[in-house]
Amino acid sequence: MSTPDTHAVRDRFVHIADLHFWSVVWNPFALASKRFLGNLNVVLRRGRHFRMERAEPFADYVASLGIPALLMTGDFTSTSTDAEFRRAREFVDGLVRRGFDVALMPGNHDVYTFREAREGRFEQYFGPYLPPEGFPALRKLPGGTSLVMVPTVCANRISSAGRISAEEAAATEALLRDASDPVIVAAHYPVLHETDAYASGVNRRLRNADALHRVVGECGKRVLYAAGHVHRFSYTRDPQFPNVSHLSSGAFFYHQPRHNCFGEFSEIDVAPGGFRVHRHIYRDDMWERQPVEEQ
Ligand SMILES: [Fe+2]
Ligand SMILES: [Fe+2]
Numbered sequence: 001m002s003t004p005d006t007h008a009v010r011d012r013f014v015h016i017a018d019l020h021f022w023s024v025v026w027n028p029f030a031l032a033s034k035r036f037l038g039n040l041n042v043v044l045r046r047g048r049h050f051r052m053e054r055a056e057p058f059a060d061y062v063a064s065l066g067i068p069a070l071l072m073t074g075d076f077t078s079t080s081t082d083a084e085f086r087r088a089r090e091f092v093d094g095l096v097r098r099g100f101d102v103a104l105m106p107g108n109h110d111v112y113t114f115r116e117a118r119e120g121r122f123e124q125y126f127g128p129y130l131p132p133e134g135f136p137a138l139r140k141l142p143g144g145t146s147l148v149m150v151p152t153v154c155a156n157r158i159s160s161a162g163r164i165s166a167e168e169a170a171a172t173e174a175l176l177r178d179a180s181d182p183v184i185v186a187a188h189y190p191v192l193h194e195t196d197a198y199a200s201g202v203n204r205r206l207r208n209a210d211a212l213h214r215v216v217g218e219c220g221k222r223v224l225y226a227a228g229h230v231h232r233f234s235y236t237r238d239p240q241f242p243n244v245s246h247l248s249s250g251a252f253f254y255h256q257p258r259h260n261c262f263g264e265f266s267e268i269d270v271a272p273g274g275f276r277v278h279r280h281i282y283r284d285d286m287w288e289r290q291p292v293e294e295q
Contacts, residue, residue, distance in 0.1 A: 025082050071156075071186055074109075163208060164207070190230060228248060263282035
C-alpha cells in the first residue's frame with residue numbers, strides 16, 4: 001500500500017520547507033525584545049547554516065525536474081523583517097517564472113512578533129499567492145488530488161509553539177469531507193511531536209495538535225500530512241491511524257556538514273493506492289534523488 005504503481009500516478013508535486021531567508025538588523029530601535037534574540041540567532045547561526053547564495057542554482061535544479069506543482073509550508077523568513085520578506089517574495093516569483101504553480105502558507109517565523117502578525121506583514125508580501133477565503137483552504141493539484149492547507153501558526157512572546165483552534169479544526173474536517181481520496185493535508189507544524197527522526201520540545205510543538213490529528217485520522221481517506229518546522233526529514237506511518245502518512249521535509253538551504261546534507265526538499269507522487277516519496281539531498285556539490293520508504 002505504501003508504494004503505489006508508478007503507471008497510475010495521478011499527481012506529482014515538490015515540497016519545499018523552511019527557507020529562512022535572513023538579514024541582520026543593525027538598527028537598535030528595530031531590536032524589540034524577541035527580535036533581539038532572533039537577530040542574535042541570525043548573527044550566530046543562520047549565516048553559517050542557511051546559505052542564501054544557493055537560492056538561484058537550487059531553484060534551477062528544482063525546475064529541471066519538470067514538476068510544475070510546488071508546495072511551500074512556511075518559515076520563508078527568520079525574523080519577519082521587510083528585507084527578508086522582499087528576498088523571499090523575489091525567490092517565489094522566480095519559481096513562478098520557471099513555470100511552477102505555487103501553493104504556500106506562513107510559518108511561525110513569518111509572524112515573528114505580535115506586531116508583524118497584527119499588521120499582516122506576511123499577507124502584504126504574499127497576498128497574490130494566498131487563498132482569498134483564508135485558511136484552511138482547499139485547492140486541487142493538476143491531476144485532481146485535493147490539497148487541504150491548514151493554519152497552524154501564531155505569534156508568541158518567546159516560544160516557537162503553534163496553535164490550531166477548535167473552529168479551524170472543524171473547518172478542516174468539513175474540507176476533508178469534500179476532498180479527493182487520497183488527499184494531501186499541508187501545515188507548517190507536524191501533528192506528531194516525535195518520530196524516529198525528530199523530537200519536538202514542548203515550546204516548539206503545535207498546541208491542540210490532538211484535535212487536528214483526530215480530524216485527519218478519522219476522515220476515512222488515505223492522507224499524506226506534509227509539514228516542515230522541525231528541520232528534519234521524516235516519513236512515517238501514523239502509529240494510531242494507518243490511513244495517514246506523515247512527511248516532514250528538511251530545511252531547503254540547511255547546511256549540515258555533520259549529516260553530509262547541504263540542502264534538501266521532497267518530491268511526492270500521488271497514486272490511487274497511496275504515495276511515493278523521493279528525498280532530494282544536496283551533497284558533494286550535486287543533487288542526489290533517493291527513494292524513501294515509510295518508517
Ligand atoms: Fe523553520
Ligand atoms: Fe517553524
